[in-house]
Amino acid sequence: MPTQIISGVVLVALAGIYWFQADVIPKSPMSGSVGADGLPKLLAFALGGLSLLLIAQGVLSRSSSPPADIFEETEADRVTERRGHLMAAALLVVTILYTVLLPYVGYTVAMGLLLITVGVFYNRRLTLGIGMFAVIGAVVFHLIFITLLGVRMPEGIWPDLFAALHTSRP
Amino acid sequence: MTNLYYVWEGMTSPSILLAAVAGVLWGMCGGALPGISTAIAMSLVLPFTYGMEPSAALVLLGAIYIGSEYGGSIPAILIRTPASGSSAATVVDGYAMQCQGRGGEALGLSLVGGTIGGFVGLLLLSVLTQQLSKVALWFTPPAYFALGILGISVIASLSEGQVIKGLIAGVLGLMVATIGTDPVSGVMRFTFGFPELMGGVPVIIVMMGVFAVTELLMQARERDYPEDITERSSRLKLPSLKKLWQLRVPQIIAIIFGTIEGLTPGGGGSIAAFISYNEAKRWSKEPEKFGKGSEEGVIAPETANNVVALTALIPTLSFGIPGTATAAILLAALLIHGLHPGPNLFSAHPDVVYQLFGGLFVANLGMFVFGLVILSPIIWLVNRPRAYLRAGIFGLIFSGIYSVNGSEFDLYLVLAIGVIGYLLRALRFPFLPFVLAVVLGYMIEANYRRSLLITNGDHMVFFQNPISLGLLTISAIFILHPLYRQFRQRRDGSQVSRPQES
Known part of the structure; x- marks a missing residue:
């Protein structure tokens, strides 16, 4: 089934879910004649209609183009596409890990880890240059955002850890 | 004559000069850092303005505003990361030029376009403030709704x-x-129990994500x-005068829409940038180049941004209407120094107002000079x-x-x-309509x-509202014109193919 038809079906489902979510928006006497659910329902309706048009367009273009020899090429493309999606998903996992670790390891350490991991991901191997880049980069980001701009970034477990070590010292 | 003297004083007073230069430099740096919006860059220095002369304080904040509007285009062109909504339209052709090894050329166009826009905006601000300020009061909710619809009508052209x-x-x-939160009743919608979503999805997050x-x-x-082809182009390249003359139409379009947008509080630079981009494409002799590295596609939104940066001060100074967070900070600075915006501001404190204009002139010039100095190292870095x-x-x-x-x-x-942006691109959906709709969604619904x-x-x-009617009519033309053109092209195509068939 071509991508366009699948996209259309998924979007119709999304329109349905969105409609039902809009339907449970609490009613308020202050909402006026349109209501808080007015525009969302209109959008759900519009998305549903447009998605059906997309499906129809996909079906029509499918019926008017039956080149059998193209299928092999499309299959090869699909393998490449699938691999590409996996790579993108892997990068996404790396960035999610950064976000999960941030409150525990603190901004500067998490930044260093992010820079080295993403650097290795794109470079395909770990080099001394990437290691140095990660260390210097983390320090530069710390200087810009924490020292210069005064943004309160997560400090992680370090202050508590150092405080505990300091108090346990005889 | 006295007013001209004040302008001259604004351009030569050491404290105002320092404020203009420091402000524009800080604004460019802040604007180039994603997440550090113009408002944040301004609010960070607001405490320092308490002890300053009123003119110098206002020039400092105004210069940050100018520098920040330009600074946002640097990451937009070089790394496809618009630092603000107003630089989102620049991404399309600016980044395409960068991918073709023409990043220095795109930055040059953006710098010159921004500077021209800034000077034109300043001219309008200083000459026409009292006359143009009345326009701000004409805009009522129906007119704002129609303005949003006008902005969204651009979708038709962006999805050719x-x-x-x-x-x-x-x-x-x-x-x-x-x-x-629902803009009228305050009811929560689609927050799924996350209190962080109560304020909606910030536009900057959508920009950076998409x-x-x-x-x-x-x-x-x-x-x-x-091997990166951009290695061959690591120098800033300013457009020649001949090139600028060739690009006069998109610049005129940008000035018109930038002025209209600046006069309407709350509009922001995004709508002006997108409409200017769209109209530049519509009036271009080479519309097929848009999206693939068109020079017109860079200069139009960049000129519009900087026109808006200056003309947005007109309603703020004339009526004290802070349409944006940035304008609210400027308004705060005015009030801190005991200055009350309104028509009387020009008669009661002409020194402050005209020194501000002089200082902003220096800031605009400073933006051009700093651009020349810092852009080549930035291109090298990228x-x-x-x-x-x-x-x-x-x-x-992540830091931003x-x-x-x-x-x-x-x-x-x-x-x-x-x-979401990845899925849109992978499935070959145009993503610009998505961005534009997020930017304009709140404005359209709230005013509707x-x-x-x-x-x-x-x-x-x-x-019944004449402005609303006018804007809606223009929107209809914007949507119908490409459809008619498409229909005519098909008809012409079929007429050409018929004799061949026979």
Whole structure:
């Protein structure tokens, strides 16, 4: 089934879910004649209609183009596409890990880890240059955002850890 | 004559000169850092203005505003990361030029366009403030609604050849804009129990997600990394006078829309940038180049941004209407120094007002000079090995996004928006309508519902208000014209093919 038809079906489902979510928006006497659910329902309706048009367009273009020899090429493309999606998903996992670790390891350490991991991901191997880049980069980001701009970034477990070590010292 | 003397004083007084130069430099740096919006850059220095002379304080803040509007275009062109909504339209052709090894040329166009826009905006601000300020009062909720519709009518042109997909992307963007508190009743919508979503999805997160995160995910798909062609172009290239003359039409368009947008409080630079981009494409002799590295596609939104930066001060100075957060900070600075905006400001404190104009002239000039100095090193920096650059961009995105609200939730949100952008691009949906709809969604819905509240649900209000009627008519033309052109092209094509068949 071509991508366009699948996209259309998924979007119709999304329109349905969105409609039902809009339907449970609490009613308020202050909402006026349109209501808080007015525009969302209109959008759900519009998305549903447009998605059906997309499906129809996909079906029509499918019926008017039956080149059998193209299928092999499309299959090869699909393998490449699938691999590409996996790579993108892997990068996404790396960035999610950064976000999960941030409150525990603190901004500067998490930044260093992010820079080295993403650097290795794109470079395909770990080099001394990437290691140095990660260390210097983390320090530069710390200087810009924490020292210069005064943004309160997560400090992680370090202050508590150092405080505990300091108090346990005889 | 006295006013001219004040302007001259504003251009030569050491304290105002220092404020203009420091402000524009700080603004450019702040504007170039994603997440550090113009408002944040201004608010960070606001405490320092207490002890300053009123003129110098206002020039400092105004200069930050000017510098920040320009600074946003630097990451937009070089790394596809618009630092603000107003630089989102620049990404399309600016980044395409960068990919073709013409990043220095794109930055040159953006710098010159921004400077021209700034000077024209300043001219309008200083000459026509009292006359043009009345326009701000004409804008009522129906007119704002129609202005939003005018902005969204651009979708038709941004989705040439795939109108259905473009409209779907636009509807998805409007859906994202409905997340958060209902603008009229205050009822929560689509927050799924997350208090962080009560204020809606910030536009900056949508920009960074759709443009920057999506681009990095797309680049992760590449199997090999060929030698970067941008290595060949690491110098800023300013456009020649001949080139600027050739690009006069998009600049005139940008000045017109930038002025209109600046006069309407709350509009922001995004609408002006997108409409200017769209109209530049419509009036271009080479519309097919748009999206593929068109010079007109860079200079139009960049000129519009800087015209808006200056003309937006007109309603702020004339009526004290802070349409944006940036204008509110300027208004705060005025009040801190005991100055009350309004028509009387010009008669009671002409020294402050005209020194401000003089200082802003210096700031605009300073922006051009600093651009010449700092852009070549920045281009060099961006041309470092791709692995370093991409890792650095991720660092910049996460640091910038966290800075907005100090919330880890925003980091997940930007990744989620990035995934939406990735899916749109992978499935070949145009993503610009999505962005535009998110930007305009709140404005359209809030003013639509306010208009109907005033009239007890009578939709005729949109046709009775002359501004609303005019803008809606223009919107209809914007949508119908490309459709008619497409129809005519098909008809002409079929007429040409018929004799061949016979």
